[in-house]
Amino acid sequence: SDHEQLVKFLLIQFKNMLCSWQQEISKISLASLQASGARLILIYPAIFHPSNSHLRNTKLDPVSLSYLWPRSLCPTPWPDTASTSKLRLFLDNKLRERNPGIFFISQGVLTPDWKTILFHPFSNLDA
DSSP states (O other), rough: HHHHHHHHHHHHHHHBOOOOOOOOSGGHHHHHHHTTTOOOOEOOOGGGGGGGIIIIISSHHHHTTEEEEEESSSOOOOOOOOHHHHHHHHHHHHHHHOEEEEEEOOOOOOOHHHHHHHHOTTTTOOO
C-alpha cells in the first residue's frame, strides 16, 4: 500500500532523527531532543485510522510505530477567522485551556471568508 511504502521510506531515511511519542511528552524540550539526537517529530495520523489497522498490526513493529505520532498528541486548533483580534483571543484561550500532557501547535493563520474574497478579488499579501 502507499502508506506502507511511505512509512518505510520515512523510517529508513529519518530513523536516527525521529523523536518517539512513547515517553513523557511534558519532558520533551529542545535540549532533550538535542541530547538524544532527535531532530524530527513525525505526525502521521493516517497510520492510526481504522482502515490501516492491518499495517499497524502486521507490518510495523512497536518501536517503529512509536515514531509515528498520532494527531491526538499534537492538536492544531484552527481559528477560522480573518480578524486579527479574534485570532489573538482564540489563540490565547486555546493556550490557556491546553492539556500540558500533549503538544500544542498554534496556527496564527488568518482565513479569509467569502466576503473578503468577493470584495477584494485582486488583493494580495502586499496590499
